[in-house]
Amino acid sequence: xxxxxxxxxxxxxxxxxxxxxxxxxxxxxHSSTALTVGVVLLVLGGWTVSLCxxxxxxxxxxxxxxxxxxxxxxxxxxxxxxxxxxxxxxxxPILFLLIGGIPLPGGAVWIxxxxxxxxAARSLVSLAGPATNLILGAVLTIAVATISMPYGLVxxxxxxxxxxxxxxxxxxxxxxxxDGFGVIEPYLSDGARRTAAKVRPWAxxxxxxxLISLPVAQQVFFGISSWVFGAVGGNPTAASLGYTELLFWR
Numbered sequence: 445x446x447x448x449x450x451x452x453x454x455x456x457x458x459x460x461x462x463x464x465x466x467x468x469x470x471x472x473x474h475s476s477t478a479l480t481v482g483v484v485l486l487v488l489g490g491w492t493v494s495l496c497x498x499x500x501x502x503x504x505x506x507x508x509x510x511x512x513x514x515x516x517x518x519x520x521x522x523x524x525x526x527x528x529x530x531x532x533x534x535x536x537p538i539l540f541l542l543i544g545g546i547p548l549p550g551g552a553v554w555i556x557x558x559x560x561x562x563x564a565a566r567s568l569v570s571l572a573g574p575a576t577n578l579i580l581g582a583v584l585t586i587a588v589a590t591i592s593m594p595y596g597l598v599x600x601x602x603x604x605x606x607x608x609x610x611x612x613x614x615x616x617x618x619x620x621x622x623d624g625f626g627v628i629e630p631y632l633s634d635g636a637r638r639t640a641a642k643v644r645p646w647a648x649x650x651x652x653x654x655l656i657s658l659p660v661a662q663q664v665f666f667g668i669s670s671w672v673f674g675a676v677g678g679n680p681t682a683a684s685l686g687y688t689e690l691l692f693w694r
Contacts, residue, residue: 446523452493459485463596470595473688479596483689486600488538491547491607494580495537496522498611499553501572502623506555509565519553527553540652545691547611548652563630570626574615581608582676589677602679603686609673613665614651621647 463482474480503519518526540548560566584605588598616624620640629637654661670680 446521446525448524449493449496449522452489452496452524456486456489456493459483459487459489460597460600462486463600464594465596467596468594473685474692480689480692482596483600483603483686484692486597487604487607487686487690488541490604491541492524492538494577494608494611496524496527497580498573498576499527501576502555502569503553505565505572506553506560506569509560509562509569511556511559513556513559514553517554541607542691542693545687546652546655547607547614548648557630566630567627570623570629573623574612577608577615578612578672578676581605581612581673581678584608585673585677585679588679588682598679599682599686599689601686602682603690605676605678606669606673606683606687609676609678610666610669613669613672617651619647619651620644622651 459482461482462478463486466476466478466482471479499519500522503514507514507520514520537548540546555566555569557566560569582605584601588601588605593601615622616627618624618628621644625640629640632640655665656662673680673683
């Protein structure tokens with residue numbers, strides 16, 4: 445396991461400790477600088493950790509399905525430096541999250557699909573990333589619901605859980621460049637795959653712009669995400685309060 449990944453975990457834990465100690469009980473939004481700092485560190489650190497786990501999910505399933513090159517590329521070490529360009533794959537998603545509250549897809553692993561045993565296995569490779577986010581979201585919501593914890597942790601972990609659900613819903617869309625398209629791509633014709641390859645670099649950014657600029661798109665996206673969040677036991681009120689602290693600049 446990469447020490448860089450462990451450093452991200454430490455940042456997340458420090459954020460949780462600061463958030464918990466800053467506000468053990470309900471306080472007004474932005475009334476505590478320590479609470480805001482703690483929630484920001486907890487959520488951004490946790491989001492970065494989940495980016496690593498998301499890509500690890502892709503790589504691990506690919507490895508089990510026959511692509512042993514992912515081991516040589518270091519994808520199984522959870523090292524953020526291995527998941528393409530750190531700036532484009534991690535810094536920009538964090539900035540987008542702070543600016544618009546939407547978890548844009550981050551890192552990427554390069555899979556040798558020719559070594560993957562079957563089309564079904566290639567679909568599972570693509571599905572593994574979003575599934576990781578959904579599982580993390582469910583685990584966090586269960587923890588908040590079943591473990592007594594200070595207010596700062598409740599809102600911070602709830603916001604992080606909602607972000608995992610948002611990432612799942614966004615990534616599962618069947619749009620080139622997103623994992624949802626990767627699930628169906630093995631079953632498409634060669635012509636359809638060639639067409640998709642032309643728009644793949646830009647499609648996720650276009651989706652982000654639409655979600656930021658079109659209220660209707662926002663309503664649909666957040667409506668579906670809220671339903672999924674509720675289905676895994678999420679606390680919408682706590683998540684909203686956590687988001688308020690995260691987007692402190694608003």
